[in-house]
Amino acid sequence: MKKGDILLICAVLVLAAAGLIYMNLGGKKSGGTLTVTVGGDVYDTYDLAEDQDVSLDIDGWHNQFRIKNGVVSMLEADCPDKYCVEHAPIDKVGETIVCLPHKVVLEITEGEEARDVDA
Amino acid sequence: MSKKVAMAGMFTALAMIFSYVEVLIPINLGIPGMKLGLANLVVVVALYTMGAPMAFAVSMVRILLVSVTFGSLAAMLYSLAGGILSFCGMMLLKKIPNFSMVGVSVAGGILHNIGQLAVAMAVVENIHLISYLPPLLIAGTVTGMLIGIVSNQVVPRIKHVLK
Numbered sequence: 210m211k212k213g214d215i216l217l218i219c220a221v222l223v224l225a226a227a228g229l230i231y232m233n234l235g236g237k238k239s240g241g242t243l244t245v246t247v248g249g250d251v252y253d254t255y256d257l258a259e260d261q262d263v264s265l266d267i268d269g270w271h272n273q274f275r276i277k278n279g280v281v282s283m284l285e286a287d288c289p290d291k292y293c294v295e296h297a298p299i300d301k302v303g304e305t306i307v308c309l310p311h312k313v314v315l316e317i318t319e320g321e322e323a324r325d326v327d328a
Numbered sequence: 329m330s331k332k333v334a335m336a337g338m339f340t341a342l343a344m345i346f347s348y349v350e351v352l353i354p355i356n357l358g359i360p361g362m363k364l365g366l367a368n369l370v371v372v373v374a375l376y377t378m379g380a381p382m383a384f385a386v387s388m389v390r391i392l393l394v395s396v397t398f399g400s401l402a403a404m405l406y407s408l409a410g411g412i413l414s415f416c417g418m419m420l421l422k423k424i425p426n427f428s429m430v431g432v433s434v435a436g437g438i439l440h441n442i443g444q445l446a447v448a449m450a451v452v453e454n455i456h457l458i459s460y461l462p463p464l465l466i467a468g469t470v471t472g473m474l475i476g477i478v479s480n481q482v483v484p485r486i487k488h489v490l491k
Contacts, residue, residue: 305456307448
């Protein structure tokens with residue numbers, strides 16, 4: 210183990226810690242809206258106050274998510290890895306559930322007001 | 329020459345096994361293809377015993393074969409991005425005298441994750457995926473350190489076989 214190694218490891222861990230602190234500090238607000246994007250384009254937005262199950266059947270692919278008590282979770286997906294289904298439920302602004310094979314992103318956003326936490 | 333090729337082939341097969349075994353470890357960070365990077369152990373050892381060109385070949389062939397066998401075209405894209413970025417970083421860092429195998433492995437590991445994350449972010453056009461970066465950096469550093477320590481033990485012992 211040489212000097213450079215230690216420097217690198219410390220730098221990376223500090224960066225990671227800083228990132229985590231920043232993410233948790235910026236007022237972890239409960240979000241008001243779920244924005245669903247497919248391939249980068251906004252598909253639809255959903256009010257988190259309204260409990261609902263939504264099915265996305267796009268390009269022959271199937272994803273289904275649930276909004277309940279202001280929390281979003283992916284119920285089912287026919288992608289090969291199912292990481293999206295295994296992902297913990299989200300409810301704070303900026304949090305995402307991604308189904309990468311389907312290019313689907315469920316992202317919690319503020320709602321009508323412009324976001325000022327991050328861009 | 330044929331000995332080198334045979335060795336490279338063995339290394340590639342070994343890297344594939346590592347990739348496969350990795351899938352059995354249930355760590356989910358939400359992004360497909362984002363794994364611990366155990367196969368990097370083989371690439372690091374190859375880098376320090378067979379030199380950069382052969383090590384690069386081992387890495388690339390491993391990614392191609394694993395993607396074709398277990399993954400998909402999309403997975404290949406992510407892996408290649410991570411693999412190329414990772415290898416370039418490792419190759420450059422190896423030349424700097426203050427870095428040992430540990431530092432090189434750590435760099436390789438985190439660059440691989442960064443490369444994959446960058447492509448994922450581009451594909452879904454969403455900057456918020458960057459929230460996956462801190463846990464990935466930590467996981468990559470830990471795995472990188474372990475791989476570096478193991479490489480430190482393996483390389484001196486097999487170097488004479490490959491000369």
